[in-house]
Amino acid sequence: MTAEPITGIVTPIRLDYTYTPGTAPSGFLRGMKEGRILGRRCPQCSKVYVPPRGSCPMCGVEFADEVEVADTGTLVTFAVVNVNFANRVIDLPYVSGEVRFDGSDTTSMVLVQGIPVDEVRMGMRVKAHWLPREEWDFTFANIDYVEPIDEPDADYDSYREFV
Amino acid sequence: MAGNLAAVLGTGQTKHVAKREDVSIAGLVREAADRALEDAGLTYADIDAVVIGKAPDMFEGVMMPELYLAEALGAIGKPLIRVHTAGSVGGSTAIVATHLVQAGVHERVLTVAFEKQSESNAMWALSIKIPFSQPLVAGAGGYFAPIIRGYIRKADAPLDTGFQVVLKDRLNALKNPYAHLHQPDISMEQIVSSPLLWDPIRYAETCPSSDGAAAMVIGSEQAADASSRPVAWIHGTAVRSEPTMGAGRDRVNPHAGRDCAKAVYAAAGITDPFREIDCAEIYVPFSWFEPMWLENLGFAEEGTGWKLVQDGVTALDGDLPINMSGGVLSSNPIGASGMLRFLEVANQVRGTAGEHQVDGARKALGHAYGGGSQFFAMWVVGKDKP
Amino acid sequence: MRDVAVVSFAQSATRRDQTRNEVEILMPVLREAMAPTGLTTHDMGFTCSGSSDYLAGQAFAFVSALDAVGPWPPIQESHVEMDGAWALYEAWVRLQHGDIDTALVYAFGKSSPGDVGRVLALQLDPYVVGPLWPDAVSIAALQARAFLEAGHDEKDLARVVARSRRNAAGNPHAQLSGEVDEATLLDEPLYADPLRMHDCPPISDGAAVVVLAAGDRARELCERPAWIRGIDHRIDVQALGSRDLATSASTKLAGQKAGVGRVDLAEIHAPFSHQELIVAEALGLNESTTSINPSGGALASNPVMVAGLVRIGEAARRLSAGEGERAVAHATSGPALQQNLVCVLEAS
Numbered sequence: 001m002t003a004e005p006i007t008g009i010v011t012p013i014r015l016d017y018t019y020t021p022g023t024a025p026s027g028f029l030r031g032m033k034e035g036r037i038l039g040r041r042c043p044q045c046s047k048v049y050v051p052p053r054g055s056c057p058m059c060g061v062e063f064a065d066e067v068e069v070a071d072t073g074t075l076v077t078f079a080v081v082n083v084n085f086a087n088r089v090i091d092l093p094y095v096s097g098e099v100r101f102d103g104s105d106t107t108s109m110v111l112v113q114g115i116p117v118d119e120v121r122m123g124m125r126v127k128a129h130w131l132p133r134e135e136w137d138f139t140f141a142n143i144d145y146v147e148p149i150d151e152p153d154a155d156y157d158s159y160r161e162f163v
Numbered sequence: 164m165a166g167n168l169a170a171v172l173g174t175g176q177t178k179h180v181a182k183r184e185d186v187s188i189a190g191l192v193r194e195a196a197d198r199a200l201e202d203a204g205l206t207y208a209d210i211d212a213v214v215i216g217k218a219p220d221m222f223e224g225v226m227m228p229e230l231y232l233a234e235a236l237g238a239i240g241k242p243l244i245r246v247h248t249a250g251s252v253g254g255s256t257a258i259v260a261t262h263l264v265q266a267g268v269h270e271r272v273l274t275v276a277f278e279k280q281s282e283s284n285a286m287w288a289l290s291i292k293i294p295f296s297q298p299l300v301a302g303a304g305g306y307f308a309p310i311i312r313g314y315i316r317k318a319d320a321p322l323d324t325g326f327q328v329v330l331k332d333r334l335n336a337l338k339n340p341y342a343h344l345h346q347p348d349i350s351m352e353q354i355v356s357s358p359l360l361w362d363p364i365r366y367a368e369t370c371p372s373s374d375g376a377a378a379m380v381i382g383s384e385q386a387a388d389a390s391s392r393p394v395a396w397i398h399g400t401a402v403r404s405e406p407t408m409g410a411g412r413d414r415v416n417p418h419a420g421r422d423c424a425k426a427v428y429a430a431a432g433i434t435d436p437f438r439e440i441d442c443a444e445i446y447v448p449f450s451w452f453e454p455m456w457l458e459n460l461g462f463a464e465e466g467t468g469w470k471l472v473q474d475g476v477t478a479l480d481g482d483l484p485i486n487m488s489g490g491v492l493s494s495n496p497i498g499a500s501g502m503l504r505f506l507e508v509a510n511q512v513r514g515t516a517g518e519h520q521v522d523g524a525r526k527a528l529g530h531a532y533g534g535g536s537q538f539f540a541m542w543v544v545g546k547d548k549p
Numbered sequence: 550m551r552d553v554a555v556v557s558f559a560q561s562a563t564r565r566d567q568t569r570n571e572v573e574i575l576m577p578v579l580r581e582a583m584a585p586t587g588l589t590t591h592d593m594g595f596t597c598s599g600s601s602d603y604l605a606g607q608a609f610a611f612v613s614a615l616d617a618v619g620p621w622p623p624i625q626e627s628h629v630e631m632d633g634a635w636a637l638y639e640a641w642v643r644l645q646h647g648d649i650d651t652a653l654v655y656a657f658g659k660s661s662p663g664d665v666g667r668v669l670a671l672q673l674d675p676y677v678v679g680p681l682w683p684d685a686v687s688i689a690a691l692q693a694r695a696f697l698e699a700g701h702d703e704k705d706l707a708r709v710v711a712r713s714r715r716n717a718a719g720n721p722h723a724q725l726s727g728e729v730d731e732a733t734l735l736d737e738p739l740y741a742d743p744l745r746m747h748d749c750p751p752i753s754d755g756a757a758v759v760v761l762a763a764g765d766r767a768r769e770l771c772e773r774p775a776w777i778r779g780i781d782h783r784i785d786v787q788a789l790g791s792r793d794l795a796t797s798a799s800t801k802l803a804g805q806k807a808g809v810g811r812v813d814l815a816e817i818h819a820p821f822s823h824q825e826l827i828v829a830e831a832l833g834l835n836e837s838t839t840s841i842n843p844s845g846g847a848l849a850s851n852p853v854m855v856a857g858l859v860r861i862g863e864a865a866r867r868l869s870a871g872e873g874e875r876a877v878a879h880a881t882s883g884p885a886l887q888q889n890l891v892c893v894l895e896a897s
Binding site for chain 1: 414
């Protein structure tokens with residue numbers, strides 16, 4: 001007697017987790033709810049992290065004061081994305097950018113809109129486009145995307161270290 | 164690094180494919196382990212301990228799968244260690260196994276790394292939506308493409324450099340029977356016209372998603388001297404880590420990679436890597452990482468790695484052949500990819516690499532990296548006893 | 550082998566923690582462990598950690614935890630997807646090379662975000678056992694049944710629990726403590742027959758940090774270091790039907806290799822009451838001469854992926870404080886005591 005080989009079985013896995021953002025990220029999320037970008041400054045190296053996690057990863061010390069940074073910034077580098085992933089559907093192609101918000105010492109990956117993709121460039125000055133105020137929640141997604149603003153491009157040397 | 168001498172006594176790997184439907188996870192790792200033991204002329208009874216590595220458990224949907232795999236790996240009644248250091252894990256795992264021998268704890272250690280991506284959904288595992296993380300997820304390419312754009316800008320590199328890397332690696336893969344991608348009709352035209360997934364990365368410049376496993380037997384000096392098979396002496400190992408999100412961290416030419424390379428060369432007594440290393444297998448999941456790592460590893464000055472690619476220096480018949488096996492661009496069982504780099508260079512100095520053998524290879528570098536380019540693991544192996 | 554000792558240990562309180570993330574739980578523990586040594590994490594020759602992605606519910610959970618250490622300039626570092634006791638083992642091996650003299654070991658785990666009993670079911674054979682979703686407590690109950698059938702009494706389980714609660718009263722990091730008499734415990738209803746709720750561990754979040762040092766460096770850093778005299782770990786087959794659940798062959802073998810002998814105190818990583826008795830028997834311990842789980846053990850607090858490392862830390866801390874001359878610590882992993890590590894420590 002020969003049987004067909006079993007080449008696979010499907011065993012659905014469902015696990016539910018209740019995540020805890022932590023103290024420092026919670027401050028950031030509360031800021032988001034109010035339409036503000038709140039980072040934290042390292043007491044040792046003075047760098048401002050957005051969003052902060054729990055410690056300055058370079059110094060290994062707890063963050064000190066909360067610092068509000070601007071919602072304008074510089075696009076330091078980017079990818080033009082031509083393939084969509086399951087959890088976000090955006091018209092293709094779109095630009096996934098790394099933005100250094102003014103006053104921050106880190107970059108955040110944000111969607112870039114409001115400009116044809118072939119005109120996006122490194123050093124471009126951008127501003128956050130927020131969702132309507134009534135939709136604000138405790139989430140980074142309140143910033144729907146960034147869009148270009150009418151300012152000359154930043155000088156390469158001014159953002160080189162973030163590339 | 165001090166410690167006793169250690170050597171690779173045998174290696175084994177599976178044929179890497181998109182889906183291994185004929186074997187379970189246990190069957191997959193067993194196949195690689197069986198081959199490594201056979202290559203070393205040993206049996207499971209000769210093995211003192213097992214060190215296993217893989218990337219996140221969520222890639223297969225099994226938590227700490229080494230517990231279930233212990234029996235398949237002949238580890239019952241023995242010490243078993245499971246390593247997880249992101250994409251560098253295959254390299255780190257081999258290094259942990261090496262340390263057990265160098266420390267004098269064991270005589271012969273079996274080390275295994277694997278990924279059976281087809282059993283779950285790796286893209287899903289990497290995209291679990293956590294409310295306070297950044298919402299824009301565009302896969303690994305979405306993370307690395309901006310870094311590659313940064314490299315091109317910093318090095319002012321010609322845009323076809325990435326294509327040259329892919330063409331070389333896929334042609335090399337044709338000489339490696341275990342490689343996942345065998346594309347006999349690969350051409351520059353085909354690469355250039357492949358879809359631009361994450362500009363500047365084209366589809367042809369990305370690694371496949373593979374099911375596969377790699378295994379090695381690492382033994383003491385005594386075990387190596389007693390072996391009738393060719394061995395690869397381990398001249399040096401090194402690992403380095405730095406913070407993923409550190410402000411001002413150079414992601415194009417990471418500090419940890421530079422430090423790790425310096426440490427592994429120092430351990431191996433190498434002062435001029437370009438002249439003294441005969442060939443290398445380095446972890447290149449996207450084509451542009453070859454010129455980036457050539458600089459990071461000290462084979463080229465900063466900003467000039469692309470010239471080695473353009474001049475054919477890294478071709479199989481070049482002065483410094485890179486990724487003779489076809490590399491990660493041709494096979495990517497994630498957790499095993501780093502170990503494959505280590506394993507392939509061991510085979511090179513043993514003279515057992517087959518069709519993609521570099522003539523006269525005596526000293527070679529294996530390299531793995533992981534995460535957002537913040538974890539590094541490397542070794543230098545040689546034909547001669549250090 | 551080179552002489553290596555535990556020179557410092559710290560642990561967090563182990564309650565459900567819904568305000569702090571893993572890094573924030575780890576930070577103060579790291580600081581507390583480093584303080585008596587006068588060193589910083591940057592001075593450590595090697596760093597190794599233990600944790601689990603499935604426990605955290607996200608891939609690469611260990612990556613952000615490393616932020617707590619501040620690995621800059623870059624450090625020599627490794628991670629095991631295992632209890633931190635195995636990270637300590639890897640660090641001990643690394644110290645044998647002789648080129649470095651200190652190592653930092655840490656472990657972290659939050660069991661509270663998910664349903665830990667169900668999460669642990671994913672450790673089982675994914676084709677034939679895992680899909681049935683036997684949770685961790687049910688598997689422990691199967692083992693407890695086998696143990697009782699092999700000639701033990703449920704009064705023995707109650708005795709373990711009562712001692713754990715009593716000892717935990719002196720442990721500020723424990724979750725469950727207090728005076729309870731055995732008869733009262735046996736009057737409690739069955740939870741997963743033959744186990745009662747108190748035979749099972751609490752849900753704990755936590756972190757622990759151990760600093761290791763070799764030779765003279767250890768003597769410089771600590772007045773009375775706890776020297777590692779033997780350390781070994783072994784694994785059994787996983788399939789529950791393929792081994793005698795009432796005994797632990799891998800613990801016995803690891804104990805023999807580590808050379809347990811006569812010890813003043815033992816810290817056993819037994820999340821379920823019957824497991825302590827199985828391990829004690831495998832290690833040849835006698836309660837009349839050995840103080841077992843003076844901290845209260847994992848029944849008093851059980852931060853998963855951390856509790857094994859805590860056993861080594863607790864045993865070492867007590868030796869350094871002069872509570873004994875020789876101790877054994879045990880760590881376990883996998884369903885029904887599948888994998889076990891034994892570490893023998895001495896104060897001189």
